[in-house]
Amino acid sequence: MSWKTWTYGATAFLAVGLTIETVLPPGFALSSCQRSLADNSAPPNTTASNKSNKAISDAASALMVALKDPSESVRYSAAKALGSIGQDGQAKDAVPVLTIALKDPSESVRAIAALALTSIGEDAKAAVPALMTALKDPSELVRANAALALSFIGKDAKAAVPALMTVLKDPSESVRANAAEALTSIGEDAKAAVPALMVALKDPSESVRYTAAAALTSIGKDAKAAVPALMVALKDPSESVRANAAKALGLIGKDAKAAVPALMTVLKDSSESVRAIAALALGSIGKDAKAAVPALTIALKDPSGAVQSSAALALESLLKDPSGAVQSSAAAALEPFLKEPSESVPFSDPTASTSIGKDTIPALMTALKDPSESVRSDAALALGSLGPDAKAAIPALMTTALKDPSEWVQSSATTALGSIGQAAIPALMTALKDPSELVRSRAAVVLGRTIAPSSASVFTIEAVHIAEAIEKLFGRE
Numbered sequence: 001m002s003w004k005t006w007t008y009g010a011t012a013f014l015a016v017g018l019t020i021e022t023v024l025p026p027g028f029a030l031s032s033c034q035r036s037l038a039d040n041s042a043p044p045n046t047t048a049s050n051k052s053n054k055a056i057s058d059a060a061s062a063l064m065v066a067l068k069d070p071s072e073s074v075r076y077s078a079a080k081a082l083g084s085i086g087q088d089g090q091a092k093d094a095v096p097v098l099t100i101a102l103k104d105p106s107e108s109v110r111a112i113a114a115l116a117l118t119s120i121g122e123d124a125k126a127a128v129p130a131l132m133t134a135l136k137d138p139s140e141l142v143r144a145n146a147a148l149a150l151s152f153i154g155k156d157a158k159a160a161v162p163a164l165m166t167v168l169k170d171p172s173e174s175v176r177a178n179a180a181e182a183l184t185s186i187g188e189d190a191k192a193a194v195p196a197l198m199v200a201l202k203d204p205s206e207s208v209r210y211t212a213a214a215a216l217t218s219i220g221k222d223a224k225a226a227v228p229a230l231m232v233a234l235k236d237p238s239e240s241v242r243a244n245a246a247k248a249l250g251l252i253g254k255d256a257k258a259a260v261p262a263l264m265t266v267l268k269d270s271s272e273s274v275r276a277i278a279a280l281a282l283g284s285i286g287k288d289a290k291a292a293v294p295a296l297t298i299a300l301k302d303p304s305g306a307v308q309s310s311a312a313l314a315l316e317s318l319l320k321d322p323s324g325a326v327q328s329s330a331a332a333a334l335e336p337f338l339k340e341p342s343e344s345v346p347f348s349d350p351t352a353s354t355s356i357g358k359d360t361i362p363a364l365m366t367a368l369k370d371p372s373e374s375v376r377s378d379a380a381l382a383l384g385s386l387g388p389d390a391k392a393a394i395p396a397l398m399t400t401a402l403k404d405p406s407e408w409v410q411s412s413a414t415t416a417l418g419s420i421g422q423a424a425i426p427a428l429m430t431a432l433k434d435p436s437e438l439v440r441s442r443a444a445v446v447l448g449r450t451i452a453p454s455s456a457s458v459f460t461i462e463a464v465h466i467a468e469a470i471e472k473l474f475g476r477e
Helices: 028-037 046-066 072-085 091-101 107-134 140-167 173-200 206-233 239-266 272-299 305-319 327-339 358-367 373-385 387-401 407-420 422-431 437-451 466-474
Strands: none
Touching: 046 072, 046 091, 072 091, 072 107, 091 107, 107 140, 140 173, 173 206, 206 239, 206 407, 239 272, 239 373, 272 305, 272 373, 358 373, 358 387, 373 387, 373 407, 387 407, 387 422, 407 422
């Protein structure tokens, strides 16, 4: 996973709608989060750390015993506490008892047990069979949390693909969306779900359509059967769905050549993010996209610098076609971009990049009010990528992004607040009362990780940087 980002003008950030995972470095929770609570000048206290680990281990053991308590409230609290330990090394020892708790007579205990497994993440892979059974639970909340847990387990949950395909027809929107999210996390091994995901692209819920398109993106080339359905999704009323559909077509690559005319039309989309992704997708399709050269040439004059850059990258890719047929028709228009790199995008060195810094916070806060849903969402995520350094943006995330008319912007803001850390706890507590189920659900997950930073060694953030688009679509590492 690359840590590169691509600089765009004063904001040093521009979203183009691709989903990436930001994985914090090993030991981040202990070395950064916990140390920030102590004197920065103090040397590491190995003895205190060992005592802390012993205390956590002892507490986990006691909580595992408490999961068998005759009191429902005690069992519930025990499961919740084990979830707060999350990714800590000792937490995975609780997987067997949490798996048993998935069959507890209490709906609330079953639901919180599934949520605790979500916090444990990949180390909970032994619970996959029980989570598959929980997908049939009579409780909507249990089913939703079980699907969410499978999404956090990721590729090791591939055995659940058939069950998740079935759950894509669940009467609950949250369950369907979480099932699609789980298929997204499983990735290429979820290719058997392509037909079911094609149907999900027509779901009445925007969140389900969005996540279904994201799953097809994650599957990549093996999702080629979905090309016709993705072409239809390019006309979806939701900007986020259109963006993911274009991205999926780009990652399918040459087998998406039937979508070239549709992608050419999308170069005129009202959303600059969608236009930029469409241009990159055409470049990824390659020589079979030569009919798009005139449209890409026009896109070089798009009012958005991101679209201009994406169009230039696509044309550059097409110029490398050995047939030479594309080169003569595009070279003249592309020449200024290759000879005189813009100040925003370093074309002279495609692998060069600069990281987002604290100086970009004011511009990103302004972008939270952008007319584009994708730009607002991704500005929030960019603020989250700065971690604790973005604490000055907490008021803007609370008053602007959390009250955005788009649930996806609200959810991105919640994710960003969780990444900022302890200073954002009051805002996350406020988000738990949000009218949006999606926001409340996301707030609950990130709040648990924020309260127990030792559980946050791996944290997934949906962020969208153009450098990642270049890497995925053109193979530049």
